[in-house]
Amino acid sequence: MAVAILLDTNAASVPIYRYLVDAGHDVHVVGDKPDNALAKSADNYIKLDYSNVEAVTALVERLDADFLIPGCNDLSYETCAAISATRRFPGIDPVETVRILGNKQDFRQYAEAVGIPAPRQISEADARSAGAVIVKPADAYSGRGITALMAPSAADLAAAINQAKAFSRSGSCLIEEFVQGQLYSHSAFLGPDGIVTDFFVEEYGSVNPYAVDTSYVVPAFDPALANGVRAAIEKIARDLNLTAGLIHTQFIVDGDKFWIIEITRRCPGDLYSQLIASSTGFNYAENYTRPFLGEGFDGRDQAYRPVLRHTISVRTPQIFEGLQFRRAADIEMFVPLALTGEHIAASPFGRIGILFARADDAAALNTLLHTALNGELYAVLGQDRKTRS
CATH class of the missing domain: 3.40.50.20 (Rossmann fold)
Known part of the structure; x- marks a missing residue:
């Protein structure tokens, strides 16, 4: 064995x-x-x-x-x-x-050098005159330590830099242009000759704009954008001689333009693997794991069905007592991450559970999506920790 x-x-x-x-x-x-x-x-x-x-x-x-x-x-x-x-x-x-790939500063420098679409890195000296900027740790995750500044003052910029460095394992941060648009992720499984299969997912942060908590697979992503993203990923794979396996990317789309925001080779969290499996029938976790065992992918027939993944979290710290659902939903799975009576930190530091809900069609999925984003699907029962103390 x-x-x-x-x-x-x-x-x-x-x-x-x-x-x-x-x-x-x-x-x-x-x-x-x-x-x-x-x-x-x-x-x-x-x-x-x-x-x-x-x-x-x-x-x-x-x-x-x-x-x-x-x-x-x-x-x-x-x-x-x-x-x-x-x-x-x-x-x-x-x-x-x-x-x-993993250090945001290093990836931005590589992307600029080879023409991969990514937000432009800005020096601290130029940040105040650059308009809207975003300051983030060079090597943190899940939206931790990120600050967006629309017209940064010297004091605001200094505070954002200090916060970003505090969340960085290496004590470093970067400042980049603030690009606006819709956030997506792209999960591609690389073989020797390029992408074998891939998935596009639309993503939202309903509680924290820098931490994804709501998402669904897009079955018919815009072909031109899809080909642009695939071309960028395959160029990265060739340039860096990547091994076979998963490459997962987050990118922002505005019209016909896109910018790669994050890129990694590890499995994304919050049971992203289950979202793909439930939506398409593709065993994401298995195919993520196979290359680490020296094995090829096991591609199977895919049949799309609308499924929403939603991570339940809170804006302010509180003591968790339960969930009260306000709307009917066809819940396929709920994975609890917290116990009754537990102190829950504000997003992105605390999570209550991950919910997967089915929809009959695209229209029903859209309704479910906005119900979740508007906070109308459920209420988190509990007491604000400040009130308790």
Whole structure:
């Protein structure tokens, strides 16, 4: 039985874990949060901070691991890449490639050099005269530490920079032009000759504009834009000699233009894999995992059906007591992430659960979408923590 180590214990990595177990592997999950879903449910949980490359390397050696699989966050992939640099595992890019894609400053520089559409990076000296700008950590995620400034004053700019650096693991940030439009994601599975299959998803942040909480698969994305995005991704794959596997991108569209905002090779979180599986029948988690096992993709027939994914979170910290639904919805699945009585942090730091709801057709999906975005689908029951204290 082959030994596989999965670096992530979050609920979003449960489908990855299940596939590894079903495939007959001896699976060990690693993370330093014993309250996480896989830490509580996996047969072999190892409490270890996987940002500690030396400690994870020692674990790999002790277990004589055959496979090393990153979960649903950037740090897990970075650690896998660092270990794979000396003990080669399939499906993992070199450290330098991971840095170019994962560090926002480095990716913006690469994109500008080769003509990949991305927001233009702006120096701190030029920021006040550049109009609307957005300040973000160079290496954070889930909308953490981001500030948009429409006409930045010196004080506002300094505060935004300090906040972004505080959320950056490397203490660095970038300032870039603020581009407006609709946010989408693109999940593509790369083979030796380019994209084998891909999916476009429309995304919204109903509680926090910089943290996606509501999304659905777009079955017929604009062909011209789709081809432009695919061409950019395949150019990146050629330039950086990417290994076969998933490449996941967020991009903003305005008319016939698009800008790549984020790009990563790890599985996206909040059970994005389940959204694709429920909407298309494509086993996203399995096909994400296969390249890390040295295997090809298992493409199956896809039949689209409208499904909305919605992550339930709150704008202000509160004590969670329950959900009260205000509208009828065909709920396919609800994955709780919090317990009654738990203190929930404001988005993007806290989440209550992830809901998947079906719709009969595109019109019904659109109604469901706006019901969720307008806060009309449910009420979060509980008490404001300030009131409680």
